[in-house]
Amino acid sequence: MILPGHSHHCGFSLTGVNGKPPPIHHHRIALTWLSKNNQVTSLRKSNISAATINSNTPTSTKLSILSDLQSGHPYTRLLYVTPETCALDSFRRTLRTIHSQHELSRIAIDEAHCISEWGHDFRPTFKELSFFKTAFPDVPMICLTATATRRVRDDIVATLGLDSKNLKLFSMTTSRPNLHYEVRFKSDEADHYDSFLRWLRGVHARRAAAPRSIELSAAGKRLSNVSGIIYTLYRRDCEALALRLSGDGIGAKPFHAGLSNAVRDDNLAGWVENRVGYDVIVATTAFGMGIDKDNVRFVVHWQIPKSFEGYYQEAGRAGRDGKASACIIYYGREDRDRAVGMMQREIEKHSGSGGNGGRAGRGSTTPPSPTMQGRADSLKALVMFCESTDRCRHKAIAQYFGETAEPACDFACDWHKDAEAVRRRKNEGLASEEWCSTQRESGEYAVDDYG
Numbered sequence: 001m002i003l004p005g006h007s008h009h010c011g012f013s014l015t016g017v018n019g020k021p022p023p024i025h026h027h028r029i030a031l032t033w034l035s036k037n038n039q040v041t042s043l044r045k046s047n048i049s050a051a052t053i054n055s056n057t058p059t060s061t062k063l064s065i066l067s068d069l070q071s072g073h074p075y076t077r078l079l080y081v082t083p084e085t086c087a088l089d090s091f092r093r094t095l096r097t098i099h100s101q102h103e104l105s106r107i108a109i110d111e112a113h114c115i116s117e118w119g120h121d122f123r124p125t126f127k128e129l130s131f132f133k134t135a136f137p138d139v140p141m142i143c144l145t146a147t148a149t150r151r152v153r154d155d156i157v158a159t160l161g162l163d164s165k166n167l168k169l170f171s172m173t174t175s176r177p178n179l180h181y182e183v184r185f186k187s188d189e190a191d192h193y194d195s196f197l198r199w200l201r202g203v204h205a206r207r208a209a210a211p212r213s214i215e216l217s218a219a220g221k222r223l224s225n226v227s228g229i230i231y232t233l234y235r236r237d238c239e240a241l242a243l244r245l246s247g248d249g250i251g252a253k254p255f256h257a258g259l260s261n262a263v264r265d266d267n268l269a270g271w272v273e274n275r276v277g278y279d280v281i282v283a284t285t286a287f288g289m290g291i292d293k294d295n296v297r298f299v300v301h302w303q304i305p306k307s308f309e310g311y312y313q314e315a316g317r318a319g320r321d322g323k324a325s326a327c328i329i330y331y332g333r334e335d336r337d338r339a340v341g342m343m344q345r346e347i348e349k350h351s352g353s354g355g356n357g358g359r360a361g362r363g364s365t366t367p368p369s370p371t372m373q374g375r376a377d378s379l380k381a382l383v384m385f386c387e388s389t390d391r392c393r394h395k396a397i398a399q400y401f402g403e404t405a406e407p408a409c410d411f412a413c414d415w416h417k418d419a420e421a422v423r424r425r426k427n428e429g430l431a432s433e434e435w436c437s438t439q440r441e442s443g444e445y446a447v448d449d450y451g
């Protein structure tokens with residue numbers, strides 16, 4: 001497996017003999033990069049010899065994995081690695097050795113949308129993965145992504161040099177009928193904390209009432225264990241919100257890159273294990289990748305995230321057990337303007353520096369690179385999603401990803417529940433465009449860095 005170092009991964013699994021999938025418990029190699037990722041642990045528990053090489057792997061472990069690989073007949077059967085590792089000549093030489101022994105059976109690239117410059121999460125090192133098709137044309141490759149539009153899918157195929165005659169494309173519907181999508185409107189004038197707390201306490205109260213409470217107790221479940229994730233763009237919100245919730249009796253922990261590894265690992269483990277005091281994780285957006293937890297009852301976006309794909313992917317971490325779960329996004333026009341402002345600064349930075357597709361120097365007007373244009377389009381689509389009051393949220397998501405089939409929605413969105421109420425709440429809850437434009441001109445709302 002190839003996994004990028006920040007929030008995404010791609011992967012290869014290396015199997016034994018050409019064309020014949022060998023028993024996975026015998027000879028198999030996997031590579032992974034995320035220390036917070038619990039996949040390798042789960043695989044090992046199932047007696048699969050899985051290993052990881054990433055920036056957190058201790059040198060001694062790394063050396064022993066590499067020495068195993070260099071034998072050409074490695075004991076490791078599934079190896080997770082980053083695209084950065086795959087770009088190293090030394091690592092490529094090792095892969096050639098394994099391949100020459102017919103032991104490289106499969107290459108899997110997870111989060112494959114990172115390959116496309118049109119993807120919301122483009123990472124240049126992913127492009128170099130085209131090496132595999134050139135070096136090992138006979139090894140089957142699988143690319144996986146949960147968020148790719150048609151444009152991105154085509155780009156992945158072209159960039160990796162996949163043969164369209166030998167290609168199978170499997171698309172699943174984006175429809176998740178057990179997720180209840182809701183847009184809640186906010187403005188800088190009012191604190192939306194109370195709106196959220198009221199909602200969560202309502203959920204707790206319903207669990208505490210009979211007959212639900214009796215069922216939950218019989219199943220050994222804690223009444224207050226309503227597991228959820230709150231995504232926020234800003235680190236400072238992350239800590240403050242977790243503290244504030246704890247003060248109101250809700251078990252909440254922060255999760256962001258600025259915390260020590262020990263604290264982060266403990267917060268994550270406590271949440272995964274449904275420990276008391278760890279019911280809600282307040283996280284910056286990198287959180288959740290590769291985490292296998294099925295009872296997430298809600299995902300809340302504290303403000304508009306940076307892309308439609310990001311929103312869909314994060315919201316999709318709710319309700320993996322198929323039970324009803326809530327996906328709530330708090331949308332405000334001031335937040336929209338901050339996100340757009342941030343995007344514009346990124347576009348200027350990229351075109352000004354000549355990096356990432358920009359060509360001209362300072363002062364000249366260069367069209368944004370595909371990456372930046374793709375991101376801007378995606379943010380715009382998400383704003384439209386939040387502002388729209390004329391269609392089902394499930395339908396709007398399906399449309400964004402180019403699906404034509406009508407998704408099922410059994411009152412599982414705010415529009416289907418009461419479209420008129422959505423329009424009323426929007427009128428009452430959002431700052432007017434005039435007010436927003438005044439704020440923009442006065443420059444009162446400076447944007448600090450994400451994360």
Ligand SMILES: [Zn+2]
Binds near residue numbers: 409410413415
């Ligand atoms: Zn609906």
